[in-house]
Amino acid sequence: MNYLKTGMLLAAMTALFMGIGFMLGGSSGMMIALVVAAAMNIFSYWNSDKMVLRMHHAQEVDARTAPELYNMVAQLSRNADLPMPKVYIIDNPQPNAFATGRNPENAAVAATTGLLNLLSKEEVAGVMAHELAHIKNHDTLIMTITATIAGAISMLANFAMFFGSSDNRNNPLGFVGVILMMIVAPMAAAIVQMAISRTREYAADRMGAEICGEPIWLASALAKISGGVARIHNPDAEHNPATAHMFIINPLSGERMDNLFSTHPNTQNRIDELQKLAQSGLGSTGFRPAPDYATSQAPSTSGRGSVPPTGGSRPKGPWG
Template identity: 60%
Template sequence: MNHLKTFVLLAALTALFMGIGYMIGGATGMLIALVFAAGMNLFSYWNADRIVLRMYRAEPVDETHPNAVVRTYVADVVQMAQDAGLPRPTIAIIRNHQPNAFATGRNPANAAVCATTGLLDRLTRDEIRGVMAHELAHVKNRDTLTMTVTATVAGAIAALANFALFFGGGDDRERPGGLIGTLALMILAPMAAGLVQMAISRTREYEADRVGAEIAGDPASLASALQKIEGLAKQIVNTTAERNPASGQLFIINPLAGRGADNLFSTHPATANRVRALMDLGAKMGLAPGRANLADIPPSTSVPSTPSHQPGPWG
């Protein structure tokens, strides 16, 4: 089912990209856009995850990291990946004060999960486990290919639409719609790309919440983390996400600060609805609110449930 969603999504975005090419340069422009889109889709399949990791300057970490909170974060991700029957993913941190996290990669064997230093500083261990279990759920559900390729192609559509005014010179006869059509394209194309992104996003997030809560064994801590992250994301600007809004869908909570029209087409469900679903799941699982199943973690990885939240050192 996820492979079908990926195909439909890429087909829709490719058609939109071709439409932009037609508006800019007629039939010739559409053909060029088709060739370019085919190459971009293939390139995105193999390289989009590396592009995203490089964009956010993600730093791989392991059990030898000098920061105790990072070592605990790594140990918990490794343990939960094993529990979920997943290969060990690349584990990384992003030096950003906004608490957030995302997963990327074309398949579980080539996956990476990333947490910001703000997440590790500001959330408890139980909440961090819940967040990273959500990201591992995306890997397990093979959502990461859809998320990463969509972000790459949608970003390219937005960039091409912004450049549309400068293509085709001053001869509007070869440019369907002329200047008015191009101006409309600049506005409508990114909005259309956003709508395509939304097509599967809400279901994907709800499912990752459910599977992630089962992996961590603690729906309440994930619910608490979602509420904390949403509140802080509105106060702390993620400058990289603001410059690359198409990548916002990758994160567990929308990283955009909500300025202007950033949230006009949010790719995330309402946090209150997600929290409600998680609390209902916790009740069905018979778990006490806010209690994580830490007993199954090997003693070698055991640390206090609430780590120090002093920033750094992250070197």
């Protein structure tokens, strides 16, 4: 059902793009906008992972610098039948995480120090499984496609003043129609793009629960992350709001309702769906994390990729 809904939303955005081209009454403006937008988004497609990781000052870690986190992702990747992605840690107190990369062979997952310090190992496993689900579902590709079409729609709307005219026979509203198109078309494209993003989050929640085998781990993590995001400001996310849809929880605000302009579903709705999965019998069959920090010897927290303590306390898991 989620794939069908995503396909319908993509078709709606494509139809909107074609409709604007028809309203403008000519192919010149449409083709120029399409070529420029496609070029911009093709560049973004091949370089978006590096760009996003750089925006958020992510540091790559490996089995030596963050053995617990790296090995957890490796085991979850095997569960999901995925190639091992690159693993990054972001020195940021806000609990959050995201996945990026154009395909499973060129993917990365990133978690903030705030997330690693706040969550238990089981909850971190649920979050990492969610991010791997995005990779397995090719959500980065889907969102790149929507970004390309949305970008083309916005550029067409901006070119409307140059390529549209009051005597355009395809636009019965004339100049007023051009003005309306400039305002309404980008807004409509953004709404469809956000709706696709929300749909993919629900799908990733479900698949993530299947990958780790315990829906309650992810449900508990979402509750903690949502509370942390509401309390802790994320300057990097505020400076780069276009990346907000990539995070497991919107890093910009504590959005509390599934409205048209939300990039993420309501957190409680997501938790409710995961609880239904647990009640249906999914659980106790998947990934098992290593013993918690309290029952294992903590390695040094110094060196590249380590997770520094927050507020004077040590991390809840031996992440680095």
